[in-house]
Each structure stands twice: as structure tokens, then as C-alpha cells.
Amino acid sequence: MGHLVTLATCSLNQWALDFEGNTARIIESIRKAKEAGATLRVGPELEITGYGCLDHFLEGDTFLHSWEMLARIIQDPVCQDMLVDVGMPVRHRNVRYNCRVIFYNKKILLIRPKMWLANDGNYREMRYFTPWQRPREIENYYLERIVGDITGQYTVPFGDAIISTRDTCLGLETCEELFTPDGPHIPYGLAGVEIISNSSGSHHELRKLDTRVNLITQATRLSGGIYLYANQQGCDGDRLYYDGCCMIIINGELVAQGSQFSLNDVEVVTATLDIEEVRSYRCAPSRGLQANQANKQAPYTRLEVDFSLSRREGDAEPSLGPSDPFKPRYHAPEEEIALGPACWLWDYLRRCGSAGYFVPLSGGIDSCATAVIVYSMCREVIKGIEQENQEVITDVRRVCGEPEGSEWLPKTPQEVCNRIFHTCYMGTENSSKETRERAKILAKDIGAYHVDLNMDTVVKALIDLFTFVTNFAPRFKVHGGTTAENASLQNVQARLRMVLSYMFAQLLPTVRQHEGGGGLLVLGSANVDESLRGYLTKYDCSSADLNPIGSISKVDLKKFIAWAVDAFDLPILSDFLNATPTAELEPITSTYVQSDEADMGVTYAELSVFGRLRKIAKLGPWSTYEKLLHLWGNEYSPREIYEKTRHFFHYYAINRHKMTVLTPSYHAEQYSPEDHRHDLRQYLYPKFNWAYKKMEENVKLWESRGWTEGRAQKKGLKTE
Structure with a gap:
């Protein structure tokens, strides 16, 4: 039978600063793990606060409330008789650390600070935290009284140590530490650690999941061991979507995998494993020699706990055995586009109090993709209802404006769409019948x-006003006008669409007598390549509240739409695929039809290459040119490549200012040009309920002591 142990890891839909909600989800995950027979539960990184607090990690309140919530967790009856690993920020000797707190039966065993911080791309952990740079060392942490009164502890170990139970040994990694060349799992394994947990806050990017899976399987395939991977899930209040997919792996074999995209707030996966398999796997003499050499260094402190993770002989049912391995489940990139932004949009909508979404639907492929992603969101809501997910059922009734106590439930995605999704075709004399019909x-x-309108009278009114004031009538280029006139006449149309979008978004719920109150959130539909090139008008209809496709390339969007034709049974999408991308802001003549790629001077496929070289490969203009000589040398001459490179960097530079006001976009590609810096705080907030409750309790305390007036009056001082 060996030493069978049931372990649990989880994905939680945490929300930055939602202290009580986050704590409730943590306790629920522990309850589910316990019900499954697990003796160890691992949770996501910074799960008490939510990962995306950004500059709120600089505030003392964030640390105070974290300890208050940990006190709730530690003393909850559900959280007893199992080893629990929780993520939270901790201040130690006036230094802020990203930590894991491991406890058992109201006793903290270790506070383990993160040793390697994520500090590139979307991550700026060095802005908020300091890495623990003393491997294999611990010192005393003087415990906050609110927790110490529960645990009976004055100090607890703080630093890099391992937990030794009666039957095995546990080491801890945190997110980025898995991605480093010399991760802690290597010395842990050589020191005899058999179970490694990883609390993560890893966001979704297209085609990224296989990187995580490969790193974990490779780490355990080389050194053996059990690896528990936990991850944040959901929007968390900012641009990123954390895509869950918690996993359990033993000796390079996957034995448990959670969903990558889900509307569940709490998802727990468990596996039953035989520790003896790890010991057998580690029998190679070369590994033994390396372990012997490694342990000549300062040894890890082993913090002992009088508890066994494995089942006692005779306790396990005869039919119980180790979980079977299986191949990882991956979504195709087209499915990732359908599911990632959809789950992000639902999270945002259910938490922000708005009545739904509004999209200016132009008949082009970008706004089409945005609309199809919203439809995908509605499909996921219906799946949640069919699975009897009570959280989804409650949320959909509230978002759709149903009165309290209503038993209404939608049965199709179209029903949900009709309640919360609003589209509008804003045509002008430059629009075609084909785009309007699509x-x-x-x-x-x-x-x-859907609303269908013409806005020519509004456009004409502005142009007439300008002409009246200046005695100058601007003309399109095809009518003999200058480049400046041509751009101005296009921009008037584009910016008016933004103004009309917000008017309709604010008033359509009133027109439709939506009971829930609130307006609609306007969705943008500029793809990452247009933003990279600056091919959009500042404060036009690309200006919106959110943009679900803002970090997705045109190439990937077209693949997504081609996939959705059959996957979502939407034949009309084929017409969008075959249409020439056009802004339809200039007059159509017998010899001229405006084309995006002609206007930009590069194709969307070429823009995608420029974006990857600029951001991911970190190449400047010269290095980009050199690289393109190899990539495009069979297709273009060196001069043509030079002209394209110069053209791209010229427009990238002069349009960079547009990125400072770019609509917040769902993050999907590493080469996103979005500007997001300086005061880094999320833009979707909970209601600060816990802080308000503390204030109210404090007010009641002072009122109970007779302090009901101002300080000066209380002291009998003159207040004139």
C-alpha cells in the first residue's frame, strides 16, 4: 500500500482588497479540501489581499487587515486538523515581504517570504516588496497580538525553512521562483523535501499554459517529488485575467488539473499519491552524490510538526490507490480568446454594478470579435446555470435587473445577451450597405x-459650425482636400461615435426600463496592432471603458472568428472574414475604397512581427532591420525592409502619446504597447466593507465612552 497521502490545491477568484470575500473563499476551499480527505491545502499567492493590490501594498491598512483576516482563518473550526498554506503580505523589521503562512491547529509553523520577485512585463513586485536574500536562514518574527492571542505564540520562525511532519517533508516555492534557472525546488529536493507547494498569481497569455506545465513536469522529472501548484483566478480588479488551472504533479506526471477558465469562485483539486513512489524515483546514485554534496552547505532548518500527512496503515480503504496520471489538457489559442476575455468581462460586470455592455458595431472584424467575445461570456453564464452554480445564478439575476426574489433564469445565451448587451451601427454617407447588414x-x-442610425446631420452640424466661424470648408482628399483636411473630417466622425456611444450607453437602460439601475460599460475594439501603429483617433470610438481585444493581434482575431463560425454556429462570421478591413471614414468612389492596411503602410501580419521584435525580443530600429533581413529577405529587398522598418518606428514614436489614454485592455499578448505606470492601483474596487465596519465599531466605542462631540468641545474649550 505504501504511504498514501491526499493533497489539495486550489484556484480562487480573489479580488484586490475584498478582505472578507477573499477570506470566505479561502475557508470554503479548506472545507472542500477537508471533505475530500486532504491533509494539506495550498492556496494562491497573496490570496488574503488579492494579488492585484498594486500600490495599496504600500499602505499599512493592507497589512493590518491581512492579519485580521488570518486570525479569522486560523480559529475557524473548518481550518483545524490539517496543514494549511495561506498567502499574504507581511512586514518584518519595517520591510515588506510577499509571504506564505503555514499553520496547523492554531499554531503558525513558518512565515516563508518570497525569495525571487517577478519584476518584468506586467509585474512590479520590487515596487512593493523586498526579496528574502538569505537562503536556508530563519529568524524570529514577533507576532501581531491579534493572532498571537489565538495561537499563544509570541514569536514564530520567519525565513527559508522546511516543514517536517512525522512521515514526510514539505518545501515552499512562490510563483516566480519556479521560473528562475536555479529555483528553490532544486536544493529542496536534494535536501530530502518530498512535497513542494507553489502559490502563484500567474496571469493568462495566449499559449502560456504549456510553459507552466513544462516547468513543473521538468522540475519533478529531474529530481522527483510531488508538486502542488495553486493559482489565482479571475479579474482581480485590473487588466489581467488569472486563469487558474491548479495542478498536482508527481515525478513528472500530471495527476490532477483544474479548469483554466471558469466562473467558479472556488475550485479545489485533490489527488491521492504514494510518497514511496518519490523515494523509489530518487534511487539514482548520481542524485545521491549530488544530495550528499549539497547538504555539506548550511542545512535547512527543519520545523517539526507532530502530524502525519499520510494515512495510517489500515485507515485507507482497500480500493483506494494513487491517482492515475494523464496528459495535460490545453485549449487552442482560438478557445483561449473565446474564454479568457469572456470570463474577465463577466467578473468585471458582476462586480461593478453596471447594467451591461455597449459596443459600436461597425460591421468590421474587430468590433465583430468584441461582440462574439461578449456572446461567449453569455454562453459561459448559461453553462454555469446548467451546472447549478448558485453564484452565477445570483449574479445573472442581479445583473439582468431582476427584482429580489425573482425565480427567472435564462435558458439560452441569446436571452442573456438581450438583457445585458447593446450594439449600435453608427452609419454615415461613407458607410456601405454591406457593413450595415453584417x-x-x-x-x-x-x-x-441593436440600434441602427445615421449620424450625417450631426457630422454636418459640426462642419458647418467650423465653416461659419472660419469661412473655410474642409474637403476630403478624394475631393481635392489636403492631408490635414482629410484627417480632420475622418476624426470628426470617429469622435462623434465616441460621444454617441456614451450617450446611448448611459440612457439605453432607462429606455428599456432596466430595474437594476446603472448605465452600460462601453467596450472598445482596437486590436493590439492598431494600437502599436497608432492607427486610431485619440478619443474616438476606440476610447471606451474596457477593451477585451486590445492586446490581441489581428492575425489571432481572424483565426478566432474563423473558429467561431462553427464552434458558435454563427455563419454570418464568414462574411466578416472575407471583408476588406476599412474604417469607412472617407467617401467611396468608383476608383477608391478606404483600406486599413493601405492607410497604415504595413499589413497586420507585419505589424505583429514588429511588435514581437520591439517588445519581446527587445530590439531597437537597427537590430529590427538586421533581424528582418533574415526573416523577410526572400520576400523584400533590403531597401524595402529598411523603408518598412523606418515607417513603423516613425509612426510608433509619433503616436505613442495615444497609449497614455488607451482604453484599459484585457492582456493577452506580451507585445502590448499599453502605457500603465506610476500610480499603480486597480480601477475596479470593492466597497471597503471591512474597513468601514472597523470605523463604525471604533465610533461606537468612543460614543460608549461619552465622546459624541468635537475634541475641543469635549475638553471644554472655546470653539468660536
């Missing part, structure tokens, strides 16, 4: 509430 059919097929 927009109308798509809206009908997905169930959206």
Missing part, C-alpha cells in the same frame, strides 16, 4: 439589443 445580422444571431 452588423444587423450578427446582432440578431447573438441576441443583442
Whole structure:
């Protein structure tokens, strides 16, 4: 039978600063793990605060409330008789650390600070935290009284140590430490650690999951061991979507995997494993020699706990055995586009109090993709309802404006769409019948509430006003106008669409007598390549509240739409694929039809290459040119490559200012040009309920002591 142990890891939909909500989800995950027979539960990184607090990690309140919530968790009856690993920020000797707190039966065993911090791309952990740079060392942490009164401890170990139970040994990694060349799992394994947990806050990017899986399987395939990977899930209040997919792996074999995209707030996965398999796997003499050499260094402190993770002989049912390995489950990139932004949009909508979404539907592929992603969101909501997910059921009734106590439930994605999704075709004399018809059919097929209008009178009114004031009538280029006139006349149309979008978004719920109150959130539909090139008008209809496709390339969007034709049974999408991308802001003549790629001077496929070389490969103009000589040398001459490179960097530079006001975009590609810096705080907030409760309790305390007036009056001082 060996030494069978049941272990649990989880994905939690935490929300930055939602202290009580986050704590409730943590306790629920521990309850589920316990019900499954687990003796160890591992949770995501910084799960008490939520990972995305950003500059709120600089505030003392964040640390205070974290300890208050940990006190709730530690003393909860559910959280007893098992080893629990919780993530939270900790201040030690006036230094802020990203920590894991491991406790058992109201006793803290170790506070383990993160040793290698994520500090590139979307991550700026060095802005908030200091890494623990003393491997294999611990010191005393003087415990906060609110927790010490529960645990009976004055000090607890703080630093890099391992937990030794009666039957095995546990080491801890945190997120980035898995991605480093010399991760802690290597010395841990050589020191005899058999179980390694990893609390993570890893966001979704297209095609990224296989990187995580490969790193974990390779780490355990080389040194053996059991690896528990926990991850944040959901929006968390900012641009990133944390995609869950918690996993358990033993000796390079996956034995448990959670969902990558889910509307569940709490997802726990468990596996039963035989520790003896780890010991057998580690029998190679070369490994033994390396372990012997490694342990000549300062040894890890082993913190002992009088508890066994494995089942006693005779306790396990005869039919109980180790979980079977299986191959990892991956979504195709097209599915990732369908699911990632959809789950992000639902998280945002259910938490922000708005009545739904509004999209200016132009009949082009970008706004089409945005609309289809919202439809995908509605499909996921219906799946949640069919699975009897009570959180989804409660949320959909509230978001759709149903009165309290209503038993209404939608049965199709179109029903949900019709309640919360609004589209509008804003045509002008420069619009074509084809785009108008495509927009109308798509809206009908997905169930959206659609408005079709012409805005020529509004456009003409502005141009007439300008002409009246200046005695100058601007003309399009095809009518003999200058480049400046041509751009101005296009921008008037584009910016008016933004103004109209917000008017309709604010008033359509009133028109439709939506009971829930609140307006609609306007969704943008500029793809990452347009932003990279600056091919958009500042404060036009690309200006919105959110942009689900803002970090997705045109190439990937077209693949997504081609996939959705059959996957979502939307034949009209084929027409969008075959249409020439155009802004439709200039007059159509017998010899001229405006084209995006002609206007930009590069194709969307070429823009995607420039974006990857600029950001991911970190190449400047010269190095980009050299690289493209190899990539494009068979297709273009060196001069053509030079012209394209110069053209791209010229427009990238002069349009960079547009990125400072770019609509917040769902993050999906590493080469996103979005500007997001300086005061780093999320833009979707909970209601600060816990802080308000503390204030109210404090007010009551002072009132109970007779302090009901101002300080000066209380002291009998003159207040005139």
C-alpha cells in the first residue's frame, strides 16, 4: 500500500482588497479540501489581499487587515486538523515581504517570504516588496497580538525553512521562483523535501499554459517529488485575467488539473499519491552524490510538526490507490480568446454594478470579435446555470435587473445577451450597405439589443459650425482636400461615435426600463496592432471603458472568428472574414475604397512581427532591420525592409502619446504597447466593507465612552 497521502490545491477568484470575500473563499476551499480527505491545502499567492493590490501594498491598512483576516482563518473550526498554506503580505523589521503562512491547529509553523520577485512585463513586485536574500536562514518574527492571542505564540520562525511532519517533508516555492534557472525546488529536493507547494498569481497569455506545465513536469522529472501548484483566478480588479488551472504533479506526471477558465469562485483539486513512489524515483546514485554534496552547505532548518500527512496503515480503504496520471489538457489559442476575455468581462460586470455592455458595431472584424467575445461570456453564464452554480445564478439575476426574489433564469445565451448587451451601427454617407447588414445580422444571431442610425446631420452640424466661424470648408482628399483636411473630417466622425456611444450607453437602460439601475460599460475594439501603429483617433470610438481585444493581434482575431463560425454556429462570421478591413471614414468612389492596411503602410501580419521584435525580443530600429533581413529577405529587398522598418518606428514614436489614454485592455499578448505606470492601483474596487465596519465599531466605542462631540468641545474649550 505504501504511504498514501491526499493533497489539495486550489484556484480562487480573489479580488484586490475584498478582505472578507477573499477570506470566505479561502475557508470554503479548506472545507472542500477537508471533505475530500486532504491533509494539506495550498492556496494562491497573496490570496488574503488579492494579488492585484498594486500600490495599496504600500499602505499599512493592507497589512493590518491581512492579519485580521488570518486570525479569522486560523480559529475557524473548518481550518483545524490539517496543514494549511495561506498567502499574504507581511512586514518584518519595517520591510515588506510577499509571504506564505503555514499553520496547523492554531499554531503558525513558518512565515516563508518570497525569495525571487517577478519584476518584468506586467509585474512590479520590487515596487512593493523586498526579496528574502538569505537562503536556508530563519529568524524570529514577533507576532501581531491579534493572532498571537489565538495561537499563544509570541514569536514564530520567519525565513527559508522546511516543514517536517512525522512521515514526510514539505518545501515552499512562490510563483516566480519556479521560473528562475536555479529555483528553490532544486536544493529542496536534494535536501530530502518530498512535497513542494507553489502559490502563484500567474496571469493568462495566449499559449502560456504549456510553459507552466513544462516547468513543473521538468522540475519533478529531474529530481522527483510531488508538486502542488495553486493559482489565482479571475479579474482581480485590473487588466489581467488569472486563469487558474491548479495542478498536482508527481515525478513528472500530471495527476490532477483544474479548469483554466471558469466562473467558479472556488475550485479545489485533490489527488491521492504514494510518497514511496518519490523515494523509489530518487534511487539514482548520481542524485545521491549530488544530495550528499549539497547538504555539506548550511542545512535547512527543519520545523517539526507532530502530524502525519499520510494515512495510517489500515485507515485507507482497500480500493483506494494513487491517482492515475494523464496528459495535460490545453485549449487552442482560438478557445483561449473565446474564454479568457469572456470570463474577465463577466467578473468585471458582476462586480461593478453596471447594467451591461455597449459596443459600436461597425460591421468590421474587430468590433465583430468584441461582440462574439461578449456572446461567449453569455454562453459561459448559461453553462454555469446548467451546472447549478448558485453564484452565477445570483449574479445573472442581479445583473439582468431582476427584482429580489425573482425565480427567472435564462435558458439560452441569446436571452442573456438581450438583457445585458447593446450594439449600435453608427452609419454615415461613407458607410456601405454591406457593413450595415453584417452588423444587423450578427446582432440578431447573438441576441443583442441593436440600434441602427445615421449620424450625417450631426457630422454636418459640426462642419458647418467650423465653416461659419472660419469661412473655410474642409474637403476630403478624394475631393481635392489636403492631408490635414482629410484627417480632420475622418476624426470628426470617429469622435462623434465616441460621444454617441456614451450617450446611448448611459440612457439605453432607462429606455428599456432596466430595474437594476446603472448605465452600460462601453467596450472598445482596437486590436493590439492598431494600437502599436497608432492607427486610431485619440478619443474616438476606440476610447471606451474596457477593451477585451486590445492586446490581441489581428492575425489571432481572424483565426478566432474563423473558429467561431462553427464552434458558435454563427455563419454570418464568414462574411466578416472575407471583408476588406476599412474604417469607412472617407467617401467611396468608383476608383477608391478606404483600406486599413493601405492607410497604415504595413499589413497586420507585419505589424505583429514588429511588435514581437520591439517588445519581446527587445530590439531597437537597427537590430529590427538586421533581424528582418533574415526573416523577410526572400520576400523584400533590403531597401524595402529598411523603408518598412523606418515607417513603423516613425509612426510608433509619433503616436505613442495615444497609449497614455488607451482604453484599459484585457492582456493577452506580451507585445502590448499599453502605457500603465506610476500610480499603480486597480480601477475596479470593492466597497471597503471591512474597513468601514472597523470605523463604525471604533465610533461606537468612543460614543460608549461619552465622546459624541468635537475634541475641543469635549475638553471644554472655546470653539468660536
